[in-house]
Structures are given as structure tokens and as C-alpha cells.
Amino acid sequence: MNEIRPIEWANGTLRLLDQTRLPSEEVIVEAHGYLEAVNAIKTMQVRGAPAIGVTAAYAVAMAARDLDITDKTAFMQRLEEAGVTIKAARPTAVNLMWAVDRMVGIANSESDTNSIKQRLLTEAIAMEKEDEVINRQMGDHGKDLIPEGGSVLTHCNAGALATAAFGTAVGVIRANWENGKHFSVFNTETRPFLQGARLTAWEFQKLGIPSTLVVDSAAGMLMRRGEIGCVITGADRIAANGDTANKIGTYTLAVLAKENGIPFYVAAPISTVDMSLSNGDQIEIEERSSDEVTEFRGVQIAPEGVEAYNPGFDVTPAKYVSAIITEAGIARPPFNESLNWAVNSAK
Amino acid sequence: MNEIRPIEWANGTLRLLDQTRLPSEEVIVEAHGYLEAVNAIKTMQVRGAPAIGVTAAYAVAMAARDLDITDKTAFMQRLEEAGVTIKAARPTAVNLMWAVDRMVGIANSESDTNSIKQRLLTEAIAMEKEDEVINRQMGDHGKDLIPEGGSVLTHCNAGALATAAFGTAVGVIRANWENGKHFSVFNTETRPFLQGARLTAWEFQKLGIPSTLVVDSAAGMLMRRGEIGCVITGADRIAANGDTANKIGTYTLAVLAKENGIPFYVAAPISTVDMSLSNGDQIEIEERSSDEVTEFRGVQIAPEGVEAYNPGFDVTPAKYVSAIITEAGIARPPFNESLNWAVNSAK
Numbered sequence: 022m023n024e025i026r027p028i029e030w031a032n033g034t035l036r037l038l039d040q041t042r043l044p045s046e047e048v049i050v051e052a053h054g055y056l057e058a059v060n061a062i063k064t065m066q067v068r069g070a071p072a073i074g075v076t077a078a079y080a081v082a083m084a085a086r087d088l089d090i091t092d093k094t095a096f097m098q099r100l101e102e103a104g105v106t107i108k109a110a111r112p113t114a115v116n117l118m119w120a121v122d123r124m125v126g127i128a129n130s131e132s133d134t135n136s137i138k139q140r141l142l143t144e145a146i147a148m149e150k151e152d153e154v155i156n157r158q159m160g161d162h163g164k165d166l167i168p169e170g171g172s173v174l175t176h177c178n179a180g181a182l183a184t185a186a187f188g189t190a191v192g193v194i195r196a197n198w199e200n201g202k203h204f205s206v207f208n209t210e211t212r213p214f215l216q217g218a219r220l221t222a223w224e225f226q227k228l229g230i231p232s233t234l235v236v237d238s239a240a241g242m243l244m245r246r247g248e249i250g251c252v253i254t255g256a257d258r259i260a261a262n263g264d265t266a267n268k269i270g271t272y273t274l275a276v277l278a279k280e281n282g283i284p285f286y287v288a289a290p291i292s293t294v295d296m297s298l299s300n301g302d303q304i305e306i307e308e309r310s311s312d313e314v315t316e317f318r319g320v321q322i323a324p325e326g327v328e329a330y331n332p333g334f335d336v337t338p339a340k341y342v343s344a345i346i347t348e349a350g351i352a353r354p355p356f357n358e359s360l361n362w363a364v365n366s367a368k
Numbered sequence: 369m370n371e372i373r374p375i376e377w378a379n380g381t382l383r384l385l386d387q388t389r390l391p392s393e394e395v396i397v398e399a400h401g402y403l404e405a406v407n408a409i410k411t412m413q414v415r416g417a418p419a420i421g422v423t424a425a426y427a428v429a430m431a432a433r434d435l436d437i438t439d440k441t442a443f444m445q446r447l448e449e450a451g452v453t454i455k456a457a458r459p460t461a462v463n464l465m466w467a468v469d470r471m472v473g474i475a476n477s478e479s480d481t482n483s484i485k486q487r488l489l490t491e492a493i494a495m496e497k498e499d500e501v502i503n504r505q506m507g508d509h510g511k512d513l514i515p516e517g518g519s520v521l522t523h524c525n526a527g528a529l530a531t532a533a534f535g536t537a538v539g540v541i542r543a544n545w546e547n548g549k550h551f552s553v554f555n556t557e558t559r560p561f562l563q564g565a566r567l568t569a570w571e572f573q574k575l576g577i578p579s580t581l582v583v584d585s586a587a588g589m590l591m592r593r594g595e596i597g598c599v600i601t602g603a604d605r606i607a608a609n610g611d612t613a614n615k616i617g618t619y620t621l622a623v624l625a626k627e628n629g630i631p632f633y634v635a636a637p638i639s640t641v642d643m644s645l646s647n648g649d650q651i652e653i654e655e656r657s658s659d660e661v662t663e664f665r666g667v668q669i670a671p672e673g674v675e676a677y678n679p680g681f682d683v684t685p686a687k688y689v690s691a692i693i694t695e696a697g698i699a700r701p702p703f704n705e706s707l708n709w710a711v712n713s714a715k
Binding site for chain 2: 044045207209210211212213215218219222223226231232233234235236237238239240241242245269270272273276277279280311314315317318320321322323324326327328329330331332335336
């Protein structure tokens with residue numbers, strides 16, 4: 022099977038599989054400099070917390086490469102400015118901030134601008150490879166979560182497209198499937214951007230895992246009827262106490278899961294954990310254009326002039342989360358302890 | 369203000385405001401015979417439990433009018449066959465069955481076919497007028513439910529378009545507004561058919577009530593943030609114990625409301641109460657075409673060949689329902705008693 026890889030570095034260019042055009046067209050967009058990479062993040066041509074992190078790492082490497090400055094202090098000042106611009110591309114996924122900080126920290130540790138340029142490119146490539154390794158580790162830790170003959174629901178796209186490869190939540194589902202088990206898979210369409218209908222359904226097709234697409238609001242009925250054995254989603258940012266920011270609608274699925282006695286799992290790399298935040302109320306939630314709600318591919322759905330509110334994410338309080346699957350292992354409540362352990366074991 | 373009236377009887381023709389074309393176009397479709405009315409129900413040119421009931425009444429009247437039979441027994445046999453066809457147009461909204469049974473019962477009570485024809489047309493017109501009266505009574509009973517400065521969420525379209533006029537859930541919201549109060553209104557887009565984005569948003573615009581449109585999965589976040597003071601929806605069928613079938617996603621909103629300590633109200637005429645069913649598990653849930661999920665206005669969203677499941681309704685167990693607003697008054701738990709009282713008081 023061809024692995025889905027949404028990000029490719031080739032000949033000094035970042036090549037991104039344009040996720041706004043999937044599944045009808047498989048188009049590559051090229052970012053030749055860091056501002057083009059920032060634009061790809063802003064327009065969601067590349068999306069998903071880990072994929073944004075890897076893209077940001079390449080963006081920092083390109084920003085450094087393209088600086089025509091040899092004085093390290095002046096170079097670092099400009100590189101940090103570029104880092105600020107990259108971090109501002111989207112506010113909720115902390116992997117973006119994490120990747121930029123990691124890259125800038127590494128740049129600081131090098132002695133001259135030439136070695137900074139070389140080292141940053143090496144580091145970005147390493148972070149891309151590392152992301153796949155991490156996702157496969159998460160899959161390995163989570164490969165027994167879905168019982169034979171069971172069923173699982175996922176939301177949005179936390180698949181290979183949201184990462185360098187393999188995926189987080191979809192990676193765990195895949196690992197269970199490759200572990201020889203058979204189970205039912207449901208995925209929500211994920212309005213307004215339809216990452217579930219467009220991207221996750223496409224990934225399950227490519228993986229050969231039979232899946233059933235439903236509108237977001239049908240998940241509750243499926244749970245009440247006993248057709249969902251567990252829920253697995255990704256995350257954009259996890260606070261130290263386990264509160265989890267993820268695609269809008271995740272909180273709803275977690276409440277429904279609790280009400281119906283169904284485990285609710287989050288699969289995310291440790292880079293998604295923001296230990297600087299004691300709880301999820303401090304996570305900035307991106308508000309996106311109301312056009313995503315009132316229009317569909319440029320066609321007006323709602324009456325002209327209707328007001329719409331379009332939060333991109335919501336926060337699921339830790340009390341609804343059964344476990345968080347990381348590359349270090351499966352963190353369980355109390356998350357203040359287990360996430361602290363996971364973060365430290367990854368250092 | 370011009371009242372929205374989706375159903376008009378004029379010159380022997382049933383004129384329906386085509387709800388599949390709203391809000392971009394206001395087009396009237398004409399049903400000249402009962403099979404055209406059945407088709408309008410099936411294709412959702414007319415939808416909403418009470419509006420389907422009124423349309424079904426006119427359909428029975430047209431079926432009788434167009435029968436070229438004078439023998440009453442033969443006439444009634446054919447009329448009952450037409451009634452079966454009309455009832456089969458959609459399975460979940462009980463108002464359809466209720467209206468057909470009422471019309472056929474009245475036909476039976478007349479002595480000859482000419483008087484049947486006359487009486488059925490008179491009765492259909494009366495049922496249309498009665499529906500508006502009932503909705504205004506519900507509004508009157510519910511006009512103090514939303515506090516000044518509060519907020520309300522509604523789902524799907526339970527407005528004038530779903531009835532002969534005024535609406536059920538939207539009617540209650542309107543009655544609160546006309547009662548001089550100011551409050552925030554949110555409405556869900558209601559995938560897959562977008563009744564909220566297309567129809568309810570359009571009605572609130574026409575009513576001059578400011579409203580904010582959100583995707584279905586954003587309702588949970590709004591509730592958790594304290595931005596929703598109560599939820600009011602319509603219903604397609606209510607069992608004797610208060611279990612309520614309504615548009616897919618209603619159960620989810622009710623669970624979220626309970627979890628966040630928010631009242632969840634249902635507004636529906638007594639014709640929506642099906643006392644023959646002891647609980648909601650016995651309500652047939654319509655499964656609609658998967659194309660509504662995988663396509664948007666004929667454009668494929670999901671990959672070709674993806675399987676989709678598209679239940680049109682879900683059942684909200686009575687334990688999540690704070691009150692049911694009927695024309696007889698507000699029924700509160702235990703619903704076995706209060707609905708029994710409401711049904712008897714309407715007889």
C-alpha cells in the first residue's frame with residue numbers, strides 16, 4: 022500500500038498535498054519560502070496539529086536559508102521575527118508553537134549562520150521522520166483498544182493527512198486493524214470544513230478499512246443504539262490537567278460517550294501537551310470565517326446577511342476523557358500525574 | 369409583517385412554497401391531484417410534521433374530489449387506498465397518519481359521495497386554519513419560557529414553514545419576542561438537509577428576530593460556555609411516555625442540555641402525540657438516501673463509493689425533556705399523566 026504523505030521536502034521546496042482540493046483532486050502546492058508555507062497553513066491546504074508542526078519546522082528552515090545575513094545576532098533577530106509570523110498562522114494547535122520554539126532554540130545553539138542553516142534543515146527532516154515514528158508508537162500502544170467485533174467512531178481527520186504519516190487517531194484504528202481484528206468504523210463528516218467526509222473517508226478507502234460516513238449530529242443516535250464501542254479523536258492542544266482542545270464537535274461526542282458509558286480516547290503526540298496551561302479554559306480558540314458556515318464551495322446556503330458564528334475548536338474537560346494515547350504510552354486519569362510522566366519520559 | 373404560509377389552497381389546487389429551493393428562490397409548486405401532493409411530501413418540497421399533516425388532509429380531499437364513483441362503498445374503498453398511499457409518503461411524522469385517519473373517518477360519517485367531497489374540502493381548510501390557531505395557542509402558553517436577556521437554541525425548522533402558519537418551536541420563540549423581551553437566538557444549520565441554515569435563518573430574518581447560525585456540532589460548546597439558556601425544538605412523533613422523535617441531532621442537543629443544566633423544551637401540537645406507542649423505541653425512523661450526506665446539490669463531497677448512513681430522525685428519551693408545550697398547555701413530567709391530560713382536554 023502507498024502510504025499517504027501530505028508533506029514532502031524535495032529540491033529545496035516544500036511540497037504539500039492540497040487538502041482543500043481532496044478528495045476530488047490530488048494537487049500538490051509548492052512552498053518555496055516560509056511565507057508560502059505560512060499561507061498554506063492559514064488556508065488549510067495543510068492542517069492537523071502534527072502536520073502543521075512539521076510544516077512550521079520546514080518554514081523556519083526556509084526562513085533561515087533565505088536570510089542573506091552573516092552576523093549571528095542580526096540573523097537570529099530576523100529568524101525570530103519569522104518565527105513569530107509562522108506561529109501566528111493559526112492559534113489553537115500548540116504543535117505549531119512547539120515546532121517553531123524547538124527550531125529557534127536549535128538555531129541559537131549553533132555558532133554561525135551557515136551551520137544554523139544546515140542544522141535547521143536537518144532538524145526539520147528529522148522532525149518529519151520522528152512524527153511518523155511517534156505515530157506508529159501510538160498505534161502500537163493503542164492496538165488493543167478496539168475489541169474484535171467492536172466498533173469505533175472518529176471525528177474530523179486525525180489521519181496520515183494530519184501528520185507526516187500514519188496518523189494519530191486514525192493511526193490507532195489502523196494499528197488495531199493491522200493487528201488482525203475486524204470491527205465497524207464510523208466517521209463524522211465534520212462540518213463546516215468536512216475533513217471527515219473529504220479526508221478521513223478517503224484515507225479509510227486507501228487503507229482498505231470499511232467505514233461508514235455520518236453527519237455530525239447522527240453520532241448520538243448511534244451511541245444510544247449501542248453501535249459505537251469507543252470514540253477516538255486527535256487533539257490540537259492538551260492542557261496539563263488533560264483538558265483537550267480539538268475540532269469543534271469533539272466536546273459533544275465526549276459528553277455523548279459519557280452519557281452512554283462509552284470510552285472516549287484521545288490520540289496525540291506529547292508535542293500536543295501544553296504543560297504551561299493548567300487547564301483548557303486558557304486555550305485560545307480560533308474563530309474562523311462565517312463564510313464556511315453560510316456558503317458551500319462558494320455557493321450561498323443561508324440567506325444573504327445571516328450572522329454565523331464559526332469556532333474552529335472546542336475544549337473537552339478531562340473528566341470526559343478515558344485515556345490519552347501518546348508515544349510514551351497510554352496516559353490515564355489523573356492526567357496531571359500521567360501527562361507529567363509522559364512529558365518527562367519523552368525528554 | 370407578511371406571515372409565512374407554506375400551504376395555500378386556491379382554485380382547486382394546492383400551492384406549496386418549494387422548501388427545497390429556499391432561501392435562494394421562492395418558487396410555488398402546484399399539486400393538482402393527491403399523487404402530486406404525495407410527491408411534494410416525499411421530496412420534502414413540503415416538510416415539518418404539522419405542514420405534512422395539513423398537506424395530507426388536502427391530498428385526501430383531492431383524492432375524493434377526483435373519484436368518479438357514486439357508490440359509497442366502492443368510493444370509500446378507493447379513498448382508503450389513496451389514504452394508504454398518502455400515509456406511506458414518510459414514516460416518522462405521525463401527523464400524516466393522524467390527518468389521513470381524521471379525514472377518512474369524516475368521509476365515512478357522510479351519507480353520499482357528493483357530501484363526502486364537499487365535507488372533506490371544508491375539513492381540510494378547517495384543519496389548515498386550526499393548525500395556525502393551535503400554534504398561536506402554544507406560543508401563548510410558552511411566551512414566558514425565555515427570560516429577558518436570556519438565550520435560546522433551536523434545531524432544524526419548526527417554524528411557519530413546518531406548519532400552516534406561525535410555527536411550533538419558532539412560534540414559541542416568536543411569542544416570547546412579541547411579548548416584548550429581548551434575548552439571543554441561535555439556530556443550528558441541521559445537516560444534511562440544512563433546514564436550519566436555509567429555512568429557520570430565513571424565517572428569523574423575515575420576523576426581524578436577530579439570530580446566529582452555527583454548525584450542529586458547535587451547540588455543545590455554546591452550552592458549556594453558558595451562552596444557551598434553553599433549547600426549544602419541534603417534534604415528529606411523541607410517544608405516550610414523552611419519548612420524542614425529531615430531526616436527527618435532537619437527542620444530542622437534549623443530552624448536552626441535561627449535562628449543562630439547561631431546560632430542553634419540545635413544542636408540538638397534540639396531533640403529534642401518538643398514544644398508541646408506550647415508548648419511543650417503537651417509532652419508525654426514516655432512513656434517507658446516503659446521497660444527502662455524500663453530495664451537496666449534486667456535487668460529490670465524499671470520495672466516490674463511500675458508504676454513508678443517513679437516519680432522518682432520532683428519539684430523545686423523555687428523561688431529557690423538561691416540558692412539552694401543546695395547545696392545551698405545558699405538559700411536564702411525568703408525561704404519561706400530563707400528555708394523557710393534554711390529549712383528553714383536546715378531544
